[in-house]
Amino acid sequence: MHAARPAYDKLVFELSSPGRFAYSLPESDVPDSDPTTLLPKEHLRASPAELPEVSEVDVIRHYSRLSQMNYGVDTHFYPLGSCTMKYNPKINEDMARLQGFARLHPLAPEAASQGAFQLMHELARDLAEISGMDEVSLQPAAGAQGELAGVLMIRAYHLARGERRHKVLIPDSAHGTNPASTALAGFSVVELKSEANGDVDLVDLERHLDEDVAAFMITQPNTLGLFESRIHQITEMCHAKGVQVYMDGANFNAILGITRPGDLGFDVCHFNLHKTFTTPHGGGGPGSGPVGIKAHLAPFLPTPVVVKRDDTYGLDWSRPQSIGKLQAFWGNFGMLVRAYTYIRTMGPDGLRSVAENAVLNANYILKRLEGDYDRSAPGPCMHECVLSARRQKKLGVTAMDIAKRLLDLGFYAPSTYFPLIVEEALMIEPTETESKETLDQFCDAMIQIAREAETDATVIHQAPLTTPVRRLDQTLAARQPVLRWRQSP
Numbered sequence: 001m002h003a004a005r006p007a008y009d010k011l012v013f014e015l016s017s018p019g020r021f022a023y024s025l026p027e028s029d030v031p032d033s034d035p036t037t038l039l040p041k042e043h044l045r046a047s048p049a050e051l052p053e054v055s056e057v058d059v060i061r062h063y064s065r066l067s068q069m070n071y072g073v074d075t076h077f078y079p080l081g082s083c084t085m086k087y088n089p090k091i092n093e094d095m096a097r098l099q100g101f102a103r104l105h106p107l108a109p110e111a112a113s114q115g116a117f118q119l120m121h122e123l124a125r126d127l128a129e130i131s132g133m134d135e136v137s138l139q140p141a142a143g144a145q146g147e148l149a150g151v152l153m154i155r156a157y158h159l160a161r162g163e164r165r166h167k168v169l170i171p172d173s174a175h176g177t178n179p180a181s182t183a184l185a186g187f188s189v190v191e192l193k194s195e196a197n198g199d200v201d202l203v204d205l206e207r208h209l210d211e212d213v214a215a216f217m218i219t220q221p222n223t224l225g226l227f228e229s230r231i232h233q234i235t236e237m238c239h240a241k242g243v244q245v246y247m248d249g250a251n252f253n254a255i256l257g258i259t260r261p262g263d264l265g266f267d268v269c270h271f272n273l274h275k276t277f278t279t280p281h282g283g284g285g286p287g288s289g290p291v292g293i294k295a296h297l298a299p300f301l302p303t304p305v306v307v308k309r310d311d312t313y314g315l316d317w318s319r320p321q322s323i324g325k326l327q328a329f330w331g332n333f334g335m336l337v338r339a340y341t342y343i344r345t346m347g348p349d350g351l352r353s354v355a356e357n358a359v360l361n362a363n364y365i366l367k368r369l370e371g372d373y374d375r376s377a378p379g380p381c382m383h384e385c386v387l388s389a390r391r392q393k394k395l396g397v398t399a400m401d402i403a404k405r406l407l408d409l410g411f412y413a414p415s416t417y418f419p420l421i422v423e424e425a426l427m428i429e430p431t432e433t434e435s436k437e438t439l440d441q442f443c444d445a446m447i448q449i450a451r452e453a454e455t456d457a458t459v460i461h462q463a464p465l466t467t468p469v470r471r472l473d474q475t476l477a478a479r480q481p482v483l484r485w486r487q488s489p
């Protein structure tokens with residue numbers, strides 16, 4: 001006998017009871033007509049649609065329950081490394097819902113869209129100021145698309161100078177989108193070795209820099225959460241060989257208001273508005289990954305470019321060397337409103353304090369946990385710390401086990417097994433929006449797990465025990481996904 005499955009475990013289809021419905025309409029005062037006489041035969045169904053038949057209260061309870069199962073920054077601490085899961089201020093939502101923004105039609109005449117254009121123009125200007133870049137395109141819908149736009153502009157730049165360069169250098173510590181977007185742009189990716197702390201191996205870099213290299217793409221601070229201190233030397237080495245330098249700006253939260261990619265010698269960098277600039281992340285909404293460039297790449301910016309002529313804003317489409325259009329209309333405009341709101345509410349000092357507190361919080365966690373977990377590198381970190389569960393692994397407890405156990409203790413798991421160059425990596429990014437109390441609770445949970453691993457790991461291997469869905473067979477879910485609901489026989 002199986003115990004009855006709890007209601008939260010059921011699909012809305014399984015709650016269905018024939019003849020039940022969620023509405024009541026007054027009796028119709030016009031004659032019924034038969035749809036089969038009104039619609040062409042080929043558009044008629046052979047059998048009725050399989051729709052759940054449920055009452056209004058069934059619908060409300062079902063979706064309210066589902067919403068309560070959702071884990072997010074509005075309910076819990078979310079230390080997912082490299083993702084900057086910071087709190088999204090609600091004023092952003094208020095601004096994005098203003099009728100003039102939310103209901104503006106993207107095909108409205110320019111004269112009727114001046115406010116939206118002004119916002120985009122000023123946001124691009126602010127991002128350029130924050131990054132030390134000359135111009136910014138707001139079109140890309142994610143960091144990955146910002147990367148694609150960036151390398152396409154780099155390709156166009158070299159071609160315009162009569163140079164065909166085929167390779168892009170990327171360190172082995174890179175995020176997977178870096179080689180993916182580079183390959184999509186038609187380049188061959190050459191992987192560079194990193195030093196143990198994630199720094200660029202300068203000897204390996206020098207060896208690879210030649211006339212066939214179009215760009216070097218690196219993350220600063222790097223994916224181990226450390227600032228690459230020889231960055232000036234690196235950008236100069238690249239420029240000496242005509243190589244463009246791309247900064248993956250996913251870790252911008254560490255350097256906001258403190259240093260700028262443009263000043264470090266980068267030619268291109270992208271921003272992840274859904275990370276650094278508090279627009280919703282992941283399932284919460286579409287992303288936005290603006291890309292900033294130095295002036296020599298401006299002719300190749302995606303079209304249209306938002307421009308200001310005298311006191312009027314408009315869209316410039318007449319850019320013969322442009323890489324073209326990347327997104328429908330103007331990109332994910334609602335995200336631009338949210339990021340703009342954030343930047344304007346924080347101001348320059350506020351943005352700098354973001355970076356300072358993000359770095360402080362990460363170092364606090366690092367200090368509290370360094371006795372119980374191995375560190376991936378010595379010294380202080382930037383906005384995130386990467387630990388290794390290699391000590392625990394010797395006791396039979398992996399980074400994955402630790403991540404699962406954290407769910408039982410009320411925390412989202414850190415990033416695991418990234419960066420690839422750290423064995424049993426646990427990448428923890430607290431962000432600046434968490435209090436010391438929350439950081440302490442998280443560290444207490446991590447230390448408790450380290451103790452359990454040493455004494456009795458049974459509960460770790462069973463975890464999670466308190467979540468609606470228990471430990472999943474991750475391979476099966478990827479190999480044989482169940483994408484359709486079927487009535488059980």
Ligand SMILES: *Cc1c(COP(=O)(O)O)cnc(C)c1O
Pocket residue numbers: 082083142143144145175177178219223248250251272287289
């Ligand atoms: C998140 C991230 C990306 C990709 O950004 P998306 O907006 O998810 O496409 C690239 N590099 C690093 C280091 C990241 O953390």
